[in-house]
Amino acid sequence: MSSVLYDTPGPRAKRRNLLYSALFLVLLAAGVWWALSMMAEKNQLTAEKWSPFVTDSAIWTTFLFPGLGETLKAAGLALVIALPLGALLGIGRLSDHAWVRVPIGAVVEFFRAIPVLVMMVFASAMFVQFTTIESEVRPLYAVVTGLVLYNASVIAEIVRAGILSLPAGQTDAAKAIGMRKGQTMRYVLLPQAVTAMLPALVSQLVVIVKDTALGGAVLGFSELLFQIRSITANYGANTIAAFTVVALMYIAVNGLLTRFAGWLERRLRQGGKSSGATVDITDIDTELGGGVAEEVAVRKGHGTGT
Amino acid sequence: MQFRKTSAALAAVATLSLTATACGSSSGDGDKIVIGIKYDQPGLGLKTPDGKYTGFDVDVATYVAKELGYGADKIEFKQAPSAERENLIRNGDVKFVVASYSINDKRKAVVDFAGPYFLAHQDLLVRADDNSIKQASDLNAKKLCSVTGSTSAQNVKEKLAPKADLQEFGGYSECITGLENGAVDALTTDNSILAGYAAQKEHQGKFKLVGLKLSDEHYGIGLKKGDKELRDKINAALEKMKSDGSWEKAVKANFGPANYKNEPAPAITEK
């Protein structure tokens, strides 16, 4: 399979690509070797810093897995609350009445413009001052509040884009058979828009999972990243090892979610919900960026949602 | 057909997130005592991977609890991060807090203290082979590390060595890594905390305390405002701990080597 960006390599081009590959490999290896030898020189690669993650299962059961649990709990809660809220806001923003549309638009734009971290800090401070929420769950509440406020407004935009991506004929047809606005939304537009939105929603979950880590850094919410504090306190400041392991855990979890999103997207496309174009997704190399062909297929098929 | 698949997928997502949230909250027993400690401070209060707690604060807390009539199996430890200590006490989430809690007037307006049970000083931790830092003003040409927004860092920056090159991180471990690698020259905070790090088996012989007394930190046991009865009981327990030698033993056990000379047990002032 070749890309439209370059000719199918002949013998000379193949040799040249091989040469570039080798050069690139040498550069990369030299960089990695230099970094590793520097780290070894500073005793950052010693077994005593890294081996606990392999030899001591307690490090996983006491710190890392409970931390991951908290991360997923906060992310799950945030998504479950933000989803209906976001859907309402998204639909509200499409309303025919200006008195609904305009304020909702302002709210959505406002919360999209403010950093999640700022909202979390603020939510936590508010909870301390004006509520009696127990200190045990307060960080969780603050993190979820921040995530919900931000993600509801993002989801609102996803929903709006999903509905707007549907062909105008759908609304026209619904009107023609005498449906009211609410009916059109409920029976015609939303079911189709949900299909178009799902992958974007799952991708948003990746963002939420990553953002829970902010709660650990600023509020002491005991999620995965925060466990590094306890681990490094117990195993002699093995910070680099601990950050590496935790980063790999995030990459694994988010990689799975991304993969799920990709699978979902393919499934939904194969179902061929939209009229017209027939899209054969299987010959599109999404992993390695098959080049121009990919998006052409996408464009013939659907709008991409967002 | 298509719609059903979609809703099934949605349902799956929803169930996933719901099961993730299903998690019971533990409630304390009536005959237990809940004590707030630090979880991430070697030498003072540390949660170890096997779920146990070690450190000087933990030893003091255990001793006091025993004197109050709670055996080791009746103690429930709770994490008390610095910013949360007042809230924990005020809300009654903990009976008392033993968490490197310096007595000062601002805090005394909100909570009551028993003790003090320990006198710490702000000090510097340097590499064992580094003899170039002897007093605080030597820091002017050095790289200093502390945690973001800590009072120790402000103290150095404003009074002791205004030209010090201050690097701030979220936790002390990052500073230790920098110190280990020679990227920073000194780490500053209470000497009790520094000694705890220096005494860890991974750090034996690597770091030492300079032995400065840049501030006085009287560690007290924080408790609910106005609970005079409890305060008297805790003070009595602390007196006993000092007189029967347990105090000395706990200090030796937790702040071992690394040039750390502890102050004698302070007299109880919070009565």
Add this chain to the structure above:
Amino acid sequence: MFDFLDNPQYDLLGAFWVTVQLALYSALGSLILGTLLVGMRVSPVPLMRGFATTYVNAVRNTPLTIVLIGCSLVLYQTLGITLAGGDSKTIGFRMAVLGLAAYTGTFVCEALRSGINTVPVGQAEAARALGLSFFQVLTLIVLPQAFRSVIAPLANVLIALTKNTTVAAAIGVAEASLLMKEMVENESDSLLAVFGVIAFGFVLLTLPTGLLLGWVAKRMAVKR
């Protein structure tokens, strides 16, 4: 209620100026890195494709906090890379820019990749028929058109970047959110005012960016 603004202890404008600088330098860095990455991702050299894909997938899935602390802890504290020396504060700032660019670059790469795909196949085919090499096809024909079609998504990436600068507080960069945390601790009786001021600052930074780039996107769009 807003008395705290007169307190000389809080350098609000200074903090936001750091935020703006962080955002600008990181934006520049991430655009360059993103372009390089996308070039590698669609290149005929398999190893470069593999590297760019791995890099994008790994960094995009890591929380920014880890990326930033990693930059400071590994690059500066361990490998001794300071990018032209200076004191901890300036090095910390540079590390934050580096980390933000390394993180945002992956999103720029993804946006550009979908942008490349909006360029009609005929364009690249025609260029190849003229005998242009891959590098020429990419830089002369495809990327200029791709850039014009992804200004709107890039605007979103850059707005997200502006907000993400708040995470630089984790390595001690004195930007707006660090100041906010300090104000929240000291001014607990005017929380809403503190939040209002900081929120207003960010709205002021992100909204015009969005509007401006939205307008540019409309003007620059390739009419097909």
